[in-house]
Amino acid sequence: QQPVQSPQAVILREGEDAVINCSSSKALYSVHWYRQKHGEAPVFLMILLKGGEQKGHEKISASFNEKKQQSSLYLTASQLSYSGTYFCGTEIYNTGKLIFGQGTTLQVKP
Amino acid sequence: EADIYQTPRYLVIGTGKKITLECSQTMGHDKMYWYQQDPGMELHLIHYSYGVNSTEKGDLSSESTVSRIRTEHFPLTLESARPSHTSQYLCASSGYRDRDQPQHFGDGTRLSIL
Numbered sequence A: 001q002q003p004v005q006s007p008q009a010v011i012l013r014e015g016e017d018a019v020i021n022c023s024s025s026k027a028l029y030s031v032h033w034y035r036q037k038h039g040e041a042p043v044f045l046m047i048l049l050k051g052g053e054q055k056g057h058e059k060i061s062a063s064f065n066e067k068k069q070q071s072s073l074y075l076t077a078s079q080l081s082y083s084g085t086y087f088c089g090t091e092i093y094n095t096g097k098l099i100f101g102q103g104t105t106l107q108v109k110p
Numbered sequence B: 001e002a003d004i005y006q007t008p009r010y011l012v013i014g015t016g017k018k019i020t021l022e023c024s025q026t027m028g029h030d031k032m033y034w035y036q037q038d039p040g041m042e043l044h045l046i047h048y049s050y051g052v053n054s055t056e057k058g059d060l061s062s063e064s065t066v067s068r069i070r071t072e073h074f075p076l077t078l079e080s081a082r083p084s085h086t087s088q089y090l091c092a093s094s095g096y097r098d099r100d101q102p103q104h105f106g107d108g109t110r111l112s113i114l
Helices: none
Strands: A004-006 A008-015 A016-021 A031-036 A044-050 A052-057 A058-065 A068-076 A082-092 A104-109 B002-007 B010-013 B019-025 B031-037 B043-053 B054-057 B076-078 B085-096 B109-113
Touching: A004 A082, A008 A044, A008 B085, A016 A104, A031 A058, A031 A068, A044 A058, A068 A082, A068 B043, B002 B085, B010 B019, B019 B031, B019 B085
Parallel strands: A008 A104, B010 B109
Antiparallel strands: A004 A016, A016 A068, A031 A044, A031 A082, A052 A058, A058 A068, A082 A104, B002 B019, B019 B076, B031 B043, B031 B085, B043 B054, B085 B109
């Protein structure tokens, strides 16, 4: 039931792009994306709801393919501040309860 | 910024002690959650609440208990701490009525049982 994230880790140079995927074996109501820096609380990035929408937030955007039960997070022209661990949280029913993936560690180097 | 507070931030304590981790939010959120997270690992839901006097266990079995007597307060209690309880505990809250409701996290409590 836990969603699977890929890749597990990414190392980028500043300005490069990255894609993080989140796949579920269950039909999804929504997908949440969070970023957590070492020693800090997870910070909300965006929510994608059932309906296959795509959302954008500065240079970070995401898509949700309901049929494939998959969401992807797109990081373009990466900055040093993008470093951290990215988690997707999936919601099967409209309960607010999330099941989080194992996380993808992103390191952006100068 | 979300207003959700956890205390203490760090706690080192001996085996067998009773521990209460505090979590309060000032946003009037109906839903509140407790997660357990080991270093570098994913978040596991251990308790959640839909509102006052409503609590349920999460997907990860935990020996801890919770209470929700007031909307803003969601404390977690360990009656007798053991070394296996060593972890980080994160509290979160979210609104109830709207669809697009993210979870807002507190800074967490890092618990170490000796």
